[in-house]
Amino acid sequence: MSQTAAASKSVKFIITRQDNPETKSYTEEFELPYRPGMNVISALMEIQRNPKNAQGQTTAPVCWDSNCLEEVCGACSMVINGKPRQACAALIDKLEQPIRIQPMKTFPVVRDLVIDRSRMFTALKRVKAWIPIDGTYDLGPGPKMAEKKRQWAYELSKCMTCGVCLEACPNVNEKTDFIGPAAISQVRLFNAHPTGEMNKEERLEALMQDGGIEGCGNSQNCVRSCPKGIPLTTSIAEMNKDTTKHLFKRWLGV
Amino acid sequence: MKGYYSRKLHSLLGVIPLGAFLISHMISNFKAFEGGKKGFEGAVHFLNSMPLVFFLELFLIWLPLFYHGIYGLYIAYQAKNNVGNYSYERNIRFTIQRVTGVITFVFVIWHMYDTRFQIIIGKITHDDLGATMHNIMNNPVLFILYVIGVVSATFHFANGLWAFLVSWGITVGPRAQKVSTYICMGLFVLMSVLFILAMTAFRSSEFQAAATAAIDVVKTVLS
8 A cells, every 4th residue: 555655656856968078068857656664775776677758759868977885985976955965865855846956067068967076085195195004114013093193094995085075166167176074184194194294395385386275265175175184174273384384494494 | 485484584573563563563553542633633543652763663663564565465466276176275275365464455555645644744743644544534435435445454464373383383283273273363443443443433523623723723724
């Protein structure tokens, strides 16, 4: 009984589509049968199985990116009802209809909802978001990390480079070269590590290059949008403090 | 115009010396409310009797104002304001900071034309400033435009001070940033009130005296 009642319900989608990186975007409406517990990804899978739009015309299935389906990989970021978030964690029951789905246009659109997040990985390389331990001989164990520090550092390590903070930021756009909140927070993470700390100046100097930390305008949308609840604005302010200190130390030559 | 150092300089100049100047300007204006015509003229004389006043003006006002204003317009142009989708208090202040910045830029040019520029071209002297302000403040349209300009300037300063504290790494955690929000917004209200009180003080007929006296002098010379 309940299944027939559920089957009569339907879910409406308005999806912004784009056939390839050069062409203009357009919207297409879809209407799908409701299933309990469905999320945006399962809805997109349904469109893939039966690629018909709301008018009943057969259309090309909508393309999207996804991987882990449990909000840890960062691949399925898209703008859902105006806010960037992970599609796998966007439950249909909790969304207002019609559900509007758009790609995160801060990044180059590859096709439909698929975007190219390369700039984020380039940013991680730029700020050297790793701990150099390679050598020609065994360097032995590194210094220990205090448990208290490990606990907050762990929160920063949850960043999945999903790009939601860059999409929400008013200062990440085609007119600026701002690196974005994610990479700044990673500098804080790797500078907090007892071994990573040995190279902290390199990372701070990377943040003091063009398009570095100075691009932050304190709108604080990033911290409100981060799906992992990372204290991004605290990280940025902390790095502001460290770059300021580094600036004066370098000037004074101490 | 890109880069860490130029952006840092913009941030620094906004507080020192421009913010400090705005406060000193507010205090000397407030003399008009507190001490009337005499008080205001005393404040003007005090400022103009400072040693090396030309260089003080050049390095503490003109050059910082020029740099902060032009660079600020560029920052405002770069932002993709998105309060529609993200109507959070901080994001709204981000947008207002840019809007008030542009309003303040226009207002400061207009205000300098009304006052300092008229002195440069010799149309008025420092002693006539009270009378000049009296005439402007008694025009209801100009009065409202001045209120908008002054409120924009004080908001831009107070909120800019909040951002300065973050950008230089002084207020780091959310609690510190919250407390500084209260302090800075309190400063905004206080400064706006003091400025507007001074503006209403200029409306008093006391300030007119100088203007009519000047006209009387002209009249007697002519007759």
